[in-house]
Amino acid sequence: MRVEIWMDVVCPWAYIGKRRVERAVADLDVPVEIVWRPYRIDPFAPVPAEPLADALGDPVADDALRACAPGLTPAENRLRVDRIAAKEGLGPRWGAGWRANSHDAHRLIALAEPAGVQDAVVESLLRAHFIDAVDISDRDVLAGVVGDVFPEGPALLAGDAGEERVRELLLEGRARGIRTSPTIVVGDRALAGAQPPAVIAEFLADGGERRPVPAEVERYRWTESLLEQRDPLGALVLLRPLLAEHGRDRSVRLLAARAWYASAQLGRARAALEELVAEHPADAFAQVLLGRTLQRMSRGEEAGPHLRLSSAMRQSA
Known part of the structure; x- marks a missing residue:
């Protein structure tokens, strides 16, 4: 069974959830593969990090903390988390010391997957942040934290290794509706939060192992989801491999045109749509989108025929 856990290493519930997942998996009769995926609870955390005691007065940090526990103040939530962490055997000391940006930590986790040491890296990072209370946004600190379990990892951070992978995974998580750290995903089912x-x-x-779906179909669906969430630039990032491999596919070209239109890349949208309507003049959606693109480009006279044609096709349908 393949289990994905979407989480942020600066989220205390992620560490609590990890312990609870380990206990749950131990009672299963089937082998389980756990894969760790990135989620950011505080994407605006600074680099370098700031002491958490100072950060607690920051309205942005306060909003992030309140989002973790609706209905509780950050102070009340910290006390509750402290008690639960102690019950899970996390300690003896517990509590983050820094408001740390977790971007490089997530790069290490992504890079550790093909090396087969992802779980060990996650454990090391969580322990460093919540028990040792060190600044895991500092690359020198990260080298000491993961050096024993992933010795080649710290050197990779000097370049851009893992950057694109983490960015794509964050967009994929958003497209798939991941909204909480941690979220456990098996197949098409998700369990949000560090449940008992x-x-x-x-x-x-x-169970819930989903029927195999071609990778390009999944990516297409994620791109559509981001467009529906009004993130056309993110959609274009996920769409890039499809354009490279299936750039002549009509559906892929139309999806790209939608994303270019929504992100105000009107020249690219116009070029793609003009080609599409030339090949498929009966495509009412392509016609209307081309008309609207031309309107936004202040080319109303050219837009008119496409808008009228699409209207006529819809009325006769």
């Missing part, structure tokens, strides 16, 4: 081990075990026992 019994709840996690029941969720995993229900």
Whole structure:
């Protein structure tokens, strides 16, 4: 069974959730592969990090903390998390010391996957942040944290290794509706939050391995999801491999045109749509989108025929 866990290493519930998943998995009769995926609870955390005590007065940080526990103040939530962490055996000391940007940590986690040491890297990072209370946004600190389990990892951070992978995974998570750290995903099912081990075990026992879907179909669906969420630039990032491999596919070209239009890249949208309507003049959607693109380019006279044609096709349908 393949289990994806979407989480942020600066989220205390991620560490609590990891312990609970480990207990739940131990009671299963099937082998489980756990894969760690990135989620950012505080994407605006500074580099270099700032002491958490100072950050707690920052309205942005306060909003991020309140989002983790609706209905509780950050102070109330910290006390609750402290008690739960102690019950899970996390300690003896517990508590982050820094408001740290987790971007490089997520790069290490992504790079550790093909090396087969992802879980060890995640454990090292969580322990460093919440028990050792060190600044995991500092690359020298990261080298010491993961050096024993992933010795080649720190050197990779000097370049751009893992940058594109993490960016794509964050967009994929958003497209798939990941909204909480941690979120456990099996197949098409998701379990949000650090649930008790019994709840996690029941969720995993229900299976949920999805039928194989071609990778390009999944990517197409994620791109559509980001467009629906009004993130056309993110959609174009996910669409890039499809354009490279299936750039002549009509659906891919139309999806790209939608993203270019939505991101105000009107010249590119116009070029793609003019080609599409020349090849498929009965495509009412391409006609209307071309008309609207030309309107936004202040070319109303050229837009008119496409808008009238698309209207006529819709009325006769």
